[in-house]
Amino acid sequence: MKILLKSVILFCMCISFQTINAQDKTYTIEDCVNTFSKDEAIPTKVGYQYWFADKDFLDGRTLKLSVVAPGKSTHAPHQHHEDEFFYVLEGTAKFYLNGKEVVVEANTSLYCPPNSMHGISNAGAIELKYLVIKKYEKQ
Numbered sequence: 001m002k003i004l005l006k007s008v009i010l011f012c013m014c015i016s017f018q019t020i021n022a023q024d025k026t027y028t029i030e031d032c033v034n035t036f037s038k039d040e041a042i043p044t045k046v047g048y049q050y051w052f053a054d055k056d057f058l059d060g061r062t063l064k065l066s067v068v069a070p071g072k073s074t075h076a077p078h079q080h081h082e083d084e085f086f087y088v089l090e091g092t093a094k095f096y097l098n099g100k101e102v103v104v105e106a107n108t109s110l111y112c113p114p115n116s117m118h119g120i121s122n123a124g125a126i127e128l129k130y131l132v133i134k135k136y137e138k139q
Contacts, residue, residue: 046072060136073121085133086110092124
């Protein structure tokens with residue numbers, strides 16, 4: 001998990017540095033490094049989540065860690081205008097997409113096209129940990 005979290009930090013830094021030129025916004029090294037802290041995680045009904053980059057950090061691009069207890073899901077299948085990626089770090093996930101389901105293990109990416117009915121749940125006996133990568137539309 002530590003190696004994957006370091007990769008996440010580098011990913012966030014790359015996103016930030018690409019955006020510097022695009023938005024003429026100045027970022028410091030402190031802005032560009034976000035190390036996971038369980039103390040700063042947000043509790044949910046089924047586990048917790050941690051935002052490495054929330055929708056206000058850049059231009060709506062986000063990176064979030066979701067942790068879900070065995071047999072649970074963060075919410076029922078749903079759809080939205082934005083596309084979304086999930087990347088399974090640990091555990092076993094059941095991925096629902098437009099009426100079909102597949103069970104996958106760690107080191108698997110899952111793509112949710114725009115306006116597709118999708119969901120993810122924990123199909124295993126240990127916590128499911130996955131990254132959510134999404135760009136929110138400006139409102």
